[in-house]
Amino acid sequence: MRLLGKQEVEDIAVGAALLGTGGGGDPYIGKLMALQAIEEHGPIKLLDPDEVPDEAVIVPSAMMGAPTVMVEKIPSGDEAITAFQSLKDNLSTEIYATMPIEAGGVNSLLPFALAARQGLPVVDCDGMGRAFPELQMVTFYLDGMSATPMVLSDEKGNGMVLNTINSVWAERLARGATIEMGGSVMLAIYPMKGEEMKQSAIRNTLTLEENIGRSIREAKENNDDPVQSVLKITSGYELFQGKVSDINRKTETGFTRGTAKIEGIHNYNGSELTLSFQNEHLLATCGDDVLCVTPDLIAVLDAETGMPITTEGLRYGARCIVIGMPCDPKWRTEKGIATAGPGYFGYDVDYIPVEQLNQKEAK
Amino acid sequence: MRLLGKQEVEDIAVGAALLGTGGGGDPYIGKLMALQAIEEHGPIKLLDPDEVPDEAVIVPSAMMGAPTVMVEKIPSGDEAITAFQSLKDNLSTEIYATMPIEAGGVNSLLPFALAARQGLPVVDCDGMGRAFPELQMVTFYLDGMSATPMVLSDEKGNGMVLNTINSVWAERLARGATIEMGGSVMLAIYPMKGEEMKQSAIRNTLTLEENIGRSIREAKENNDDPVQSVLKITSGYELFQGKVSDINRKTETGFTRGTAKIEGIHNYNGSELTLSFQNEHLLATCGDDVLCVTPDLIAVLDAETGMPITTEGLRYGARCIVIGMPCDPKWRTEKGIATAGPGYFGYDVDYIPVEQLNQKEAK
Numbered sequence: 265m266r267l268l269g270k271q272e273v274e275d276i277a278v279g280a281a282l283l284g285t286g287g288g289g290d291p292y293i294g295k296l297m298a299l300q301a302i303e304e305h306g307p308i309k310l311l312d313p314d315e316v317p318d319e320a321v322i323v324p325s326a327m328m329g330a331p332t333v334m335v336e337k338i339p340s341g342d343e344a345i346t347a348f349q350s351l352k353d354n355l356s357t358e359i360y361a362t363m364p365i366e367a368g369g370v371n372s373l374l375p376f377a378l379a380a381r382q383g384l385p386v387v388d389c390d391g392m393g394r395a396f397p398e399l400q401m402v403t404f405y406l407d408g409m410s411a412t413p414m415v416l417s418d419e420k421g422n423g424m425v426l427n428t429i430n431s432v433w434a435e436r437l438a439r440g441a442t443i444e445m446g447g448s449v450m451l452a453i454y455p456m457k458g459e460e461m462k463q464s465a466i467r468n469t470l471t472l473e474e475n476i477g478r479s480i481r482e483a484k485e486n487n488d489d490p491v492q493s494v495l496k497i498t499s500g501y502e503l504f505q506g507k508v509s510d511i512n513r514k515t516e517t518g519f520t521r522g523t524a525k526i527e528g529i530h531n532y533n534g535s536e537l538t539l540s541f542q543n544e545h546l547l548a549t550c551g552d553d554v555l556c557v558t559p560d561l562i563a564v565l566d567a568e569t570g571m572p573i574t575t576e577g578l579r580y581g582a583r584c585i586v587i588g589m590p591c592d593p594k595w596r597t598e599k600g601i602a603t604a605g606p607g608y609f610g611y612d613v614d615y616i617p618v619e620q621l622n623q624k625e626a627k
Numbered sequence: 628m629r630l631l632g633k634q635e636v637e638d639i640a641v642g643a644a645l646l647g648t649g650g651g652g653d654p655y656i657g658k659l660m661a662l663q664a665i666e667e668h669g670p671i672k673l674l675d676p677d678e679v680p681d682e683a684v685i686v687p688s689a690m691m692g693a694p695t696v697m698v699e700k701i702p703s704g705d706e707a708i709t710a711f712q713s714l715k716d717n718l719s720t721e722i723y724a725t726m727p728i729e730a731g732g733v734n735s736l737l738p739f740a741l742a743a744r745q746g747l748p749v750v751d752c753d754g755m756g757r758a759f760p761e762l763q764m765v766t767f768y769l770d771g772m773s774a775t776p777m778v779l780s781d782e783k784g785n786g787m788v789l790n791t792i793n794s795v796w797a798e799r800l801a802r803g804a805t806i807e808m809g810g811s812v813m814l815a816i817y818p819m820k821g822e823e824m825k826q827s828a829i830r831n832t833l834t835l836e837e838n839i840g841r842s843i844r845e846a847k848e849n850n851d852d853p854v855q856s857v858l859k860i861t862s863g864y865e866l867f868q869g870k871v872s873d874i875n876r877k878t879e880t881g882f883t884r885g886t887a888k889i890e891g892i893h894n895y896n897g898s899e900l901t902l903s904f905q906n907e908h909l910l911a912t913c914g915d916d917v918l919c920v921t922p923d924l925i926a927v928l929d930a931e932t933g934m935p936i937t938t939e940g941l942r943y944g945a946r947c948i949v950i951g952m953p954c955d956p957k958w959r960t961e962k963g964i965a966t967a968g969p970g971y972f973g974y975d976v977d978y979i980p981v982e983q984l985n986q987k988e989a990k
Binding site for chain 1: 713783784789790791
């Protein structure tokens with residue numbers, strides 16, 4: 265167990281935005297909520313997964329919706345507590361701790377705000393090791409666990425308890441409700457035993473995020489190259505450097521979807537990168553070459569500051585560096601690729617690990 | 628308390644289809660389910676509202692969805708029991724009885740099937756005195772009662788508990804979920820105390836339905852005019868006689884919407900009636916004249932047999948008699964007309980009671 269204060273939360277917010285690969289919501293909002301909660305309730309207890317008893321009940325908390333909506337409809341935090349309490353009543357049990365379901369600006373940090381206000385610890389893990397747009401895209405689903413009973417709560421005071429036959433139905437019914445409820449809601453979801461969490465979760469994601477955030481901060485303080493630090497920590501690859509030349513972004517059926525074009529500069533002069541996203545960046549191509557594809561991670565960094573840019577933060581003319589990073593091995597299984605690979609999202613390319621694609625590029 | 632056997636159920640099915648004003652689902656399906664339940668579990672106990680203790684908990688049960696879908700997706704009855712049990716768990720209390728929420732082919736009779744299988748009585752009342760397409764269109768809503776906690780269950784095994792800030796939100800979220808769940812679901816809804824039911828429900832609807840059904844049956848047995856019997860029991864008016872000449876019917880956003888044209892015969896030769904419906908018949912006009920409009924009741928009867936025809940049962944060429952009947956006085960209040968009057972459904976006519984419209988016609 266260790267305590268997280270404001271500096272740790274600042275660093276985690278940056279690392280979470282990077283692993284969020286453009287999605288997971290605005291890191292600024294999640295950070296503000298977590299900092300406010302620390303201000304009011306003191307530092308947050310972070311538990312290593314191994315510190316959680318096997319029989320303890322863990323309930324992840326998350327926001328669901330299109331990031332473009334989240335920016336304008338900032339949660340008060342009360343919805344998260346309502347969802348959490350309602351699931352606790354439904355389960356008729358005490359909840360030992362919460363955890364994030366994904367890495368991403370809002371969803372890595374919202375559990376901190378909830379935990380601080382409820383006096384609960386947060387477990388240092390998540391269900392994706394990155395961000396993904398749909399509820400079944402978690403290691404818990406790959407391991408056959410149920411997303412339900414789960415609770416959705418909106419800021420108006422409406423709540424919904426779902427019990428579905430599988431996580432794909434949970435996603436479908438929750439997505440429809442999220443749209444009706446105004447585009448974003450708070451969830452208490454995938455209730456699980458400590459034992460299941462230890463087997464299935466991706467471990468120490470929050471610590472990784474903190475390390476990424478700190479390395480970017482320290483590189484800037486020392487006038488080092490923040491992008492190189494990030495590539496080192498994440499075993500990542502620089503894919504491209506350029507200037508955003510076109511953005512096509514729509515919020516539809518509860519998602520932020522679209523593509524961005526990036527015109528090459530420096531070594532990449534004369535080529536153009538196409539970035540396709542659905543809440544998260546999912547595919548980076550250059551002409552006919554795939555440079556990186558989901559479930560591997562694609563992040564866009566500000567060329568100057570090394571700070572991650574979200575899909576809704578991409579602006580015309582922004583100078584950026586695009587990097588690719590290997591996903592957790594759980595995503596490289598047959599079920600992992602069927603669940604969150606390019607085919608699921610409708611991209612007509614095969615999944616090839618970013619390490620291999622990058623070797624090819626280097627030839 | 629009295630016991631309802633097969634003959635009573637047959638009669639209620641006919642009366643329910645009539646008060647269902649074209650909606651409330653196919654009477655044949657509801658009847659089959661109720662008859663099957665009586666076959667297996669014996670006669671059904673019908674309670675007068677005054678026989679229910681003030682503190683007893685009553686939970687209405689109903690099917691939600693487009694009648695056109697219900698015809699093809701026949702419920703097994705298990706969904707209704709799942710919804711009922713789930714609400715019982717949620718309320719942590721015993722349920723004393725069930726009741727219909729509306730009059731209509733399916734929704735008057737499904738509570739019988741549920742009651743027989745659960746060994747519960749049915750209360751002789753409902754929340755509309757007719758059928759209406761949306762969940763807040765009940766006297767319980769007019770009296771400020773909450774539709775939630777309510778449960779939706781589908782035939783696949785998915786379930787949802789809703790807690791909403793008002794019944795309009797309950798309708799909105801449940802409608803979205805119903806569409807996702809395949810177009811029809813079973814509900815346990817508007818849980819209430821005996822005292823509330825006695826104040827708010829429309830009383831003895833089931834007995835009225837039975838009287839209507841029996842009078843149609845007996846008129847046929849005695850070669851009398853069944854339509855005249857119905858008009859007498861319901862204080863109704865003959866609006867039109869004709870032949871269906873055009874039907875425009877769509878299933879969209881979870882409803883069966885459309886219009887039918889009826890070409891006059893006999894006394895009505897040369898005129899044309901337009902019937903507008905949204906699950907239920909809501910407006911009958913002849914040229915510029917309104918003949919009957921919601922919340923008053925409009926029913927279409929087979930000219931030969933006097934049997935009610937549902938909106939999805941209307942066929943080109945069918946000879947029919949259209950009748951109008953006064954609604955319960957609760958619907959003629961300001962809130963009643965705002966909730967289920969012509970303006971709510973987007974018809975640009977004022978509400979005028981069918982008695983008044985009929986006097987004018989007689990001038």
